[in-house]
Amino acid sequence: MKITHFSLGQIRVPLKTPFKTALRTVEMIEDIIVTLHTDTGHVGYGEAPATAVITGDTHGSIIEAIRHFIGPRLIGQEVADLNHAVRLIQTALERNTSAKAAVEIALYDLWGQRYGAPLYQMLGGGEPVISTDITISVDHIDKMVADSLSAIERGFSSLKIKVGKDIGLDVERVKAIYAAVEDRALLRLDANQGWSAKQAVHAMHALEDAGIRLELLEQPVKARDLKGLKYVTERIHTPVMADESVFGPQEVLDLVRMRAADIINIKLMKTGGLSGAILTADLAALYGVDCMIGCMLESSISVAAAVHLAVAKSDIITKVDLDGPSLCQFDPVEGGVMFNESEISITDAPGLGIRSIRGLQSLD
Numbered sequence: 549m550k551i552t553h554f555s556l557g558q559i560r561v562p563l564k565t566p567f568k569t570a571l572r573t574v575e576m577i578e579d580i581i582v583t584l585h586t587d588t589g590h591v592g593y594g595e596a597p598a599t600a601v602i603t604g605d606t607h608g609s610i611i612e613a614i615r616h617f618i619g620p621r622l623i624g625q626e627v628a629d630l631n632h633a634v635r636l637i638q639t640a641l642e643r644n645t646s647a648k649a650a651v652e653i654a655l656y657d658l659w660g661q662r663y664g665a666p667l668y669q670m671l672g673g674g675e676p677v678i679s680t681d682i683t684i685s686v687d688h689i690d691k692m693v694a695d696s697l698s699a700i701e702r703g704f705s706s707l708k709i710k711v712g713k714d715i716g717l718d719v720e721r722v723k724a725i726y727a728a729v730e731d732r733a734l735l736r737l738d739a740n741q742g743w744s745a746k747q748a749v750h751a752m753h754a755l756e757d758a759g760i761r762l763e764l765l766e767q768p769v770k771a772r773d774l775k776g777l778k779y780v781t782e783r784i785h786t787p788v789m790a791d792e793s794v795f796g797p798q799e800v801l802d803l804v805r806m807r808a809a810d811i812i813n814i815k816l817m818k819t820g821g822l823s824g825a826i827l828t829a830d831l832a833a834l835y836g837v838d839c840m841i842g843c844m845l846e847s848s849i850s851v852a853a854a855v856h857l858a859v860a861k862s863d864i865i866t867k868v869d870l871d872g873p874s875l876c877q878f879d880p881v882e883g884g885v886m887f888n889e890s891e892i893s894i895t896d897a898p899g900l901g902i903r904s905i906r907g908l909q910s911l912d
């Protein structure tokens with residue numbers, strides 16, 4: 549099975565409710581889709597969101613990176629020579645992790661199809677069912693409480709509460725949600741870099757002293773502020789997770805050396821795809837650092853790849869934040885992974901199992 553050509557497209561999927569974090573507000577997923585075609589008639593699909601505030605990737609940079617740097621290198625490559633093709637992708641240009649991730653995902657999709665097996669089996673197997681949390685956007689307190697209760701009614705037992713907008717209000721937000729939810733869901737906080745280290749410690753002490761038990765606090769301080777992250781980690785009881793501070797293996801090593809956080813959030817769009825995510829997870833495991841698998845605002849194309857990885861690495865990846873598809877008004881994918889609110893399951897279909905993508909607009 550050889551890659552003959554590639555094509556680029558875009559999907560637009562409105563969100564059920566605006567996604568609001570300390571970094572940005574988004575109402576629609578508008579991701580770039582890459583399709584790899586082969587001489588056997590098989591197609592592989594990948595997806596990249598333009599999360600400029602985190603990865604630096606824009607629609608323009610993703611298209612340019614794939615069209616002129618990464619895609620042409622894959623023409624004529626044998627899918628079975630996976631490691632060689634991955635190397636071509638990863639060395640095509642610096643950074644551009646979302647563009648690399650999209651192409652890698654499409655390649656791994658083909659790799660599974662080449663051997664007639666679902667991707668998770670190719671990656672080592674596992675129980676093909678996982679459950680995800682759901683994000684509660686930062687908003688007025690009443691709205692966040694209502695959104696949390698509605699998520700519980702939809703069957704979610706783990707809520708990722710976005711904070712980081714206003715320190716005083718954030719404490720009140722979490723207290724109100726905690727009281728309303730009672731013990732029906734586990735709460736995770738994500739400040740998306742919105743606090744200073746001192747503010748984070750102050751806020752978390754206020755919550756901990758009030759008897760509020762939280763599963764973890766994600767990325768309280770600026771991405772580059774590893775000293776600040778360490779300052780927070782050393783002073784609060786709640787485990788601290790690094791997200792924007794850790795893209796791949798290099799940052800895992802920095803984090804481990806400094807003992808700056810307890811957990812890391814692995815995302816395919818930060819690692820440049822599955823190969824980097826596997827390396828990152830294995831390295832974290834070597835140092836006893838717990839892992840979450842997360843996503844950006846992605847639909848069920850690239851999130852499917854993360855699901856396959858989560859299943860195959862469930863011994864290392866113990867926390868799941870793959871709620872992108874649950875935030876969408878509709879699923880643009882025919883086939884593939886089944887997203888049913890908090891429950892995510894994988895069928896026996898080879899690769900990612902994607903049969904077609906609805907509403908895919910060509911960019912060629």
Ligand SMILES: C[C@H](N)C(=O)N[C@H](CCC(=O)O)C(=O)O
Nearest residue numbers: 599683842843844845869871872
């Ligand atoms: C969608 C996911 N639950 C999430 O919250 N991801 C964010 C970044 C998403 C974005 O801004 O596109 C995170 O973990 O920080």
Ligand SMILES: [Mg+2]
Nearest residue numbers: 738766767791
């Ligand atoms: Mg985060």
